[in-house]
Amino acid sequence: MLETIPLSLDEVVAVAKEHFDGGWRLVTMTAVDVGEAGFEIFYHYDKDLVMKHYRLSIPKETVVPSISPVYFAALLVENESRDQFGICFSDIVLDFGGHLYLEAEVRAMPFCKVSVAQKQS
Amino acid sequence: MARTILPFGPQHPVLPEPLHLKLTIEDEIVVEALPTLGYVHRGLEKLCEVRDFNQMVQIVERVCGICSCLHALCYCEGIEQIMGVEVPRRAKYLRTIWGELHRVHSHLLWLGLFADAFGFESLFMQFWRVRERIMDIMEATCGNRVVVSVNVVGGVRRDLSPEQCQWIEQQLIISEKEIRQLQTTILNDYTVKKRCCGKGVLTKEQAYQLGAVGPMLRGSGWAQDARQTGYAAFGELGFEPIVEYDGDSYARCAVRFRETLQSFDIVRLAIARMPAGETAANVEGANEDDTPRIISGNRGGIMQSYNRDKHHSITAAPPPDLDIPAGSLAAKVKGKPDGEAVTRVEQPRGELMYYLKGVGSKNMDRVRIRTPTFANIPPLLAILPGCELADVPVIVLSIDPCISCTER
Numbered sequence: 001m002l003e004t005i006p007l008s009l010d011e012v013v014a015v016a017k018e019h020f021d022g023g024w025r026l027v028t029m030t031a032v033d034v035g036e037a038g039f040e041i042f043y044h045y046d047k048d049l050v051m052k053h054y055r056l057s058i059p060k061e062t063v064v065p066s067i068s069p070v071y072f073a074a075l076l077v078e079n080e081s082r083d084q085f086g087i088c089f090s091d092i093v094l095d096f097g098g099h100l101y102l103e104a105e106v107r108a109m110p111f112c113k114v115s116v117a118q119k120q121s
Numbered sequence: 122m123a124r125t126i127l128p129f130g131p132q133h134p135v136l137p138e139p140l141h142l143k144l145t146i147e148d149e150i151v152v153e154a155l156p157t158l159g160y161v162h163r164g165l166e167k168l169c170e171v172r173d174f175n176q177m178v179q180i181v182e183r184v185c186g187i188c189s190c191l192h193a194l195c196y197c198e199g200i201e202q203i204m205g206v207e208v209p210r211r212a213k214y215l216r217t218i219w220g221e222l223h224r225v226h227s228h229l230l231w232l233g234l235f236a237d238a239f240g241f242e243s244l245f246m247q248f249w250r251v252r253e254r255i256m257d258i259m260e261a262t263c264g265n266r267v268v269v270s271v272n273v274v275g276g277v278r279r280d281l282s283p284e285q286c287q288w289i290e291q292q293l294i295i296s297e298k299e300i301r302q303l304q305t306t307i308l309n310d311y312t313v314k315k316r317c318c319g320k321g322v323l324t325k326e327q328a329y330q331l332g333a334v335g336p337m338l339r340g341s342g343w344a345q346d347a348r349q350t351g352y353a354a355f356g357e358l359g360f361e362p363i364v365e366y367d368g369d370s371y372a373r374c375a376v377r378f379r380e381t382l383q384s385f386d387i388v389r390l391a392i393a394r395m396p397a398g399e400t401a402a403n404v405e406g407a408n409e410d411d412t413p414r415i416i417s418g419n420r421g422g423i424m425q426s427y428n429r430d431k432h433h434s435i436t437a438a439p440p441p442d443l444d445i446p447a448g449s450l451a452a453k454v455k456g457k458p459d460g461e462a463v464t465r466v467e468q469p470r471g472e473l474m475y476y477l478k479g480v481g482s483k484n485m486d487r488v489r490i491r492t493p494t495f496a497n498i499p500p501l502l503a504i505l506p507g508c509e510l511a512d513v514p515v516i517v518l519s520i521d522p523c524i525s526c527t528e529r
Contacts, residue, residue: 001203001460001461001462002460002461002462002463020330023329025329025330025332026332027332027472027474027491027496028474028489028491028495028496030476030487030489030491031489032478032486032487032489033487042476044463044474044476044491048345049345049347049349049350051463051465053463071330071332072330072331072499072503073331073332073496073499073500075499076495076498076499077491077495094155099159100158100159101158101159101162101528102159103159110164110167111164111166111167113170
C-alpha cells in the first residue's frame with residue numbers, strides 16, 4: 001500500500017522549500033477528486049530513487065499556494081490540475097488561466113466526477 | 122533592441138507531433154520561450170472510470186505507440202502491487218526483453234529523426250533500416266510491430282520458444298554490427314559536432330532542480346535511471362546507467378546511442394538467464410461472481426501471416442514458428458483492485474510514473490500518468506533562452522519530445 005505523509009495547506013510551500021534545499025527532485029503532483037470531501041493533492045518527491053508522497057486534503061474551491069516559485073517544474077502540473085479539476089493555485093509563475101489544454105469556450109472541469117462550471121475571471 | 126515574437130510549431134519539419142513554442146527573439150538570439158499545448162489531448166486518464174481495469178491495459182498502451190509496452194508494464198505493476206500479485210519470474214524476464222526492444226526501436230527512431238534534423242538524410246535511412254529489424258522481432262514474437270500488447274495483469278500473454286530466442290540473438294548480432302558502422306558518423310562527424318556540441322546546455326544543477334528525466338538527466342551527469350529500482354527482472358540482472366557530462370545536445374545524443382547498444386546486452390543477458398516456468402499468475406481476490414476471467418486465448422496462428430520475404434539481410438534466418446501451449450497464454454483474473462500504488466519504469470525518453478487508485482470496483486477511481494516529456498518541458502524552457510534561432514530545432518528535438526505522451 002502507498003505510504004503517504006499528511007500535509008496541511010499552510011505547510012505546502014515550506015515543505016517544498018525544505019525538500020528543494022535538501023536536494024529532492026519534484027517528480028510530479030497528482031490531483032484526485034474524492035467527491036463531496038473535495039480533492040486530494042499528492043506531492044511526489046524523489047531523492048536517490050527513494051520517493052516520498054505527501055497527501056493534501058482540501059475542500060473544493062480552496063486556493064492552493066503554488067510551489068512553482070520553488071520548483072519551476074511544478075508550473076505544468078499545476079496548470080494541468082486547474083484545467084482538469086478546476087483547482088486554483090496562487091502565485092503560479094506562468095498561469096495559463098485554465099487554458100493549458102482547454103479552449104476558452106470550455107466551461108466545465110472535464111476530470112471532476114461532478115463537473116463544476118469555471119468562474120468567469 | 123527590438124524584440125520579435127516567432128511561432129515555432131505546432132507544425133514544424135523536426136516535430137513529429139504538434140507543439141507550439143512562442144519564441145521571443147532579439148536579433149537572432151532567443152530570450153524567452155513559452156509553450157502552448159492541447160493539440161493532441163485525449164483525456165485517456167479519465168477513461169479509467171468507464172473501462173474495466175483489465176481493459177485499461179490496452180488504453181494505456183495507446184498513450185504512446187513508441188513506448189506502449191512500458192506504459193502497460195508500469196500500469197500492470199501498479200495493479201499487481203495493489204492486488205498483491207506475485208508475477209512469475211519468467212514473465213518478469215519476458216517483460217524486460219520486450220521493454221528493452223522497445224527502447225532500442227525508440228532510440229533508433231530518434232537517432233534517425235535527429236540525423237534528418239541537421240540534413241543527414243542517408244544516415245536517417247540507415248538508422249531506420251536497422252530499426253526495421255527490431256520491428257520484425259516484435260512482429261514475429263508478439264504479432265504486432267508497435268503496440269505489442271504482451272503485458273497483462275499477472276504476467277505476459279506470450280512466451281518465447283528456445284528457437285525464437287536463438288533467432289532474436291542472431292538478429293541482434295546483425296543489428297549491433299550495423300549500428301556500430303553508423304557510430305563514426307553520428308558521434309564523430311564534424312558537422313554533427315558543430316550543430317550539437319555546446320548547444321542547449323543543461324547544467325547538472327539545473328537538470329535536477331528542473332526535474333529532468335531520462336537521457337536529458339543522464340546527459341547532464343546524473344547516474345539516475347528507474348531501472349535501478351529493479352522493476353521487472355532488473356533486480357536480478359543488475360543495471361548501471363549510461364552517463365554523459367556535458368549537458369548539451371551532443372551529450373543527449375551520445376547517451377541514446379550508447380543506451381541502444383546497452384539494451385542489446387540486456388536482452389541477451391535476459392535471454393541467457395531466463396528461467397523456465399509460467400508466464401502469468403492467476404490473480405485472486407474478492408469477486409462477486411467468482412468466475413475466472415480469461416484475458417487472452419491462444420493466438421498461435423499469428424505467424425502464418427508473417428511475411429518471410431521482408432528480411433533485409435541475406436544472412437538473417439527467417440523467424441521460427443510460434444508454437445506455444447494454450448495454457449501459458451491465459452491469465453485468470455479474479456478480484457477488484459482496492460488501494461493506491463505509485464510505480465515507475467524507465468521509458469526510452471525517461472522516467473514514467475503511474476499513480477493508481479482502486480476502490481474495490483471493476484473500474485479504477487484514478488489513473489494518473491506522469492510521462493517523461495511532461496517532465497522535460499520545463500528544462501527545455503530553461504535552456505532555450507540564450508540560444509541562436511537556427512539551433513532551436515535541434516535543441517527541441519534533443520529532448521526527444523513526445524506530445525501524445527505529454528498530453529495523454
